[in-house]
Amino acid sequence: MGGHAAPRSHRSTVRGILRVHAVAGAASGSTSPPQPSRPKGKQPPRPPELPGLMHSASMTAYLATQGDLERLLLQWRQQHGPFFEFQVPGSPPVMVVADPEAIREVYEVLQYHKSPRYKDLLPILGSQSMVMSEGHTWKAQRDAFNPGFSSSFLKTALPGFISCTEHLVERLEAAAEQREVVQLHHLTVLTTLEVICKVGFGEDIDFLSAGRSGPLWTAFEGLGRHVAWFLDNVPLNWMKDLPWNVSKTQRMQQQLDSQLMAILVKRLQEMGISVDRQAAAALAGADVRTTLTTSSSSSDAECPFGDTDTGGEASAATEQMMLDSKDILMLAVKLCQKESVDGSLDLEMLLSQMKTFFAAGHDTTAGLLGWTMWYLCQHPQVERRLAAEVAAVLGSSSQPSYQQLSEMRYLNAVLKESLRVRPPVGLLARWGPEGSSLAGYDTSSKVLLVSPYVQHMDTQVWGPDAADFRPERWLEEGGPAQRVPPYSYMPFSRGPRNCIGAQFALLEAKTILAMMLQKFEFEYAGDKPEEVLMSVTAHPKFGVPLRVRRRAQPAAAAAAAAAAGAGL
Numbered sequence: 001m002g003g004h005a006a007p008r009s010h011r012s013t014v015r016g017i018l019r020v021h022a023v024a025g026a027a028s029g030s031t032s033p034p035q036p037s038r039p040k041g042k043q044p045p046r047p048p049e050l051p052g053l054m055h056s057a058s059m060t061a062y063l064a065t066q067g068d069l070e071r072l073l074l075q076w077r078q079q080h081g082p083f084f085e086f087q088v089p090g091s092p093p094v095m096v097v098a099d100p101e102a103i104r105e106v107y108e109v110l111q112y113h114k115s116p117r118y119k120d121l122l123p124i125l126g127s128q129s130m131v132m133s134e135g136h137t138w139k140a141q142r143d144a145f146n147p148g149f150s151s152s153f154l155k156t157a158l159p160g161f162i163s164c165t166e167h168l169v170e171r172l173e174a175a176a177e178q179r180e181v182v183q184l185h186h187l188t189v190l191t192t193l194e195v196i197c198k199v200g201f202g203e204d205i206d207f208l209s210a211g212r213s214g215p216l217w218t219a220f221e222g223l224g225r226h227v228a229w230f231l232d233n234v235p236l237n238w239m240k241d242l243p244w245n246v247s248k249t250q251r252m253q254q255q256l257d258s259q260l261m262a263i264l265v266k267r268l269q270e271m272g273i274s275v276d277r278q279a280a281a282a283l284a285g286a287d288v289r290t291t292l293t294t295s296s297s298s299s300d301a302e303c304p305f306g307d308t309d310t311g312g313e314a315s316a317a318t319e320q321m322m323l324d325s326k327d328i329l330m331l332a333v334k335l336c337q338k339e340s341v342d343g344s345l346d347l348e349m350l351l352s353q354m355k356t357f358f359a360a361g362h363d364t365t366a367g368l369l370g371w372t373m374w375y376l377c378q379h380p381q382v383e384r385r386l387a388a389e390v391a392a393v394l395g396s397s398s399q400p401s402y403q404q405l406s407e408m409r410y411l412n413a414v415l416k417e418s419l420r421v422r423p424p425v426g427l428l429a430r431w432g433p434e435g436s437s438l439a440g441y442d443t444s445s446k447v448l449l450v451s452p453y454v455q456h457m458d459t460q461v462w463g464p465d466a467a468d469f470r471p472e473r474w475l476e477e478g479g480p481a482q483r484v485p486p487y488s489y490m491p492f493s494r495g496p497r498n499c500i501g502a503q504f505a506l507l508e509a510k511t512i513l514a515m516m517l518q519k520f521e522f523e524y525a526g527d528k529p530e531e532v533l534m535s536v537t538a539h540p541k542f543g544v545p546l547r548v549r550r551r552a553q554p555a556a557a558a559a560a561a562a563a564a565g566a567g568l
């Protein structure tokens, strides 16, 4: 079945339009940069303009694409070439850039800043989130957290990934026993939340048992819905600045902040670092920017990574810290302390990154898992081959080792293919500075929009079956997938602002899929095909309802795998 054969709802169209509008930075928002006078430079082709919210007549052409925003961009790319522009009424022009070399220029050479409208997400991500910071501040944050997301550290964290997945396996066992249909996407959301808390922050929270009732989930979900409402309803976006909405946002943010701050303070105390609890409470509770001192510090210096080089091998000292640290947060705290002149810690910066990882670290990977299971159900021959590989590599072991996961080449290909045909993060936006141009086009004060989906569907790069879900393409020696230019495959973006969590997400997805497929068989239980619900990420709209059955005994499965060995 084709990669985008599932039809999409008109509702998701409208949300999609609004997302573009939001990312573009609607004029109604206070965060839109000023509009300077236009410099010289040619203008790219302009397809029929995207409709504004109330212009339903002009929406007709748009809906003809079955409400699929990314497919519309793909269609326009085929009609107008790799550069074209549109403008949503009331927002700056949006130039779509689909040429791999031009994207590389923007992301690696020119390193344009992110679109200012991402700032609307700061209540969820934290005021110092590395998603939005730039320059030295951003570099300091990446330097502090990069080692925790490296493969060498993640290798040691594998038991954490496994123990969270065991909760999921228990839940699926109960479902198989009771012949219950599970909403797989929902279960993967809860599992990936467990993983980020455990591996990221060293905190055990049983989200699968607590479900939607746990205080951390309740706080996160409430704030998320509140913030998303203003993003989705662009014409009413200004209402977020009304005093009662500002205080509601602050109140909800405070609930989330206090939950995560409690974890942070606990972890610091476990590390022997005492924290001024009152100040921590104030930081979690109000809109203040404070740098707290800890027992080993005496002033309020920030974590000064500004001039540290991120590239290259980890130093021996960092490697030792990796060995001694149980989770990513602990490692980052140690690195910050080491670099700090006086041992002080910027708690607000740490809290912001915790919020960022909590938000960015689960929804995306849960989407990847949900979509992968949907594709496996649609392609039983792929599922059989994958299950055979898992059985052959794991044998009777119920806990995969890092080495075993690395040996699963077909699993790797399945995940790469799933990320290609349905990249969880659909749109990336940068801001063209005043006076700038790209490939001869004026990009001054424009949003430069890149769609990984458009890049992944280019038949000139991927071949005529670009739209098909076909993991084998990644294993064909000398095939088109081996020759794609870097910016034609970018589910995790690329360049210095690529996804810090890419290795984390892949290890997590491999662990969860291998452990699920070793024990269970799945069948799609929905009465209509899955559809995309475009939110900040591309969700499976119906939640991937699945019937679960126990797979034949591992020994029998291993025998079947041996028989299928030639196909591995």
Ligand code: HEM
Pocket: 114, 130, 131, 132, 142, 196, 356, 357, 358, 360, 361, 362, 364, 365, 368, 423, 424, 425, 428, 429, 490, 491, 492, 493, 496, 497, 498, 499, 500, 501, 502, 504, 505
């Ligand atoms: C399948 C899973 C994931 C996908 C597809 C994904 C995709 C992306 C993409 C496309 C970007 C670039 C955004 C932009 O330029 O606007 C990004 C950035 C980021 N991601 Fe992920 N992500 C995933 C998982 C994770 C995980 C597990 C974490 C953390 C635990 C994470 C944390 C981040 C952060 C902090 C950034 C901002 C990096 C920076 O600007 O320096 N992501 N991700």
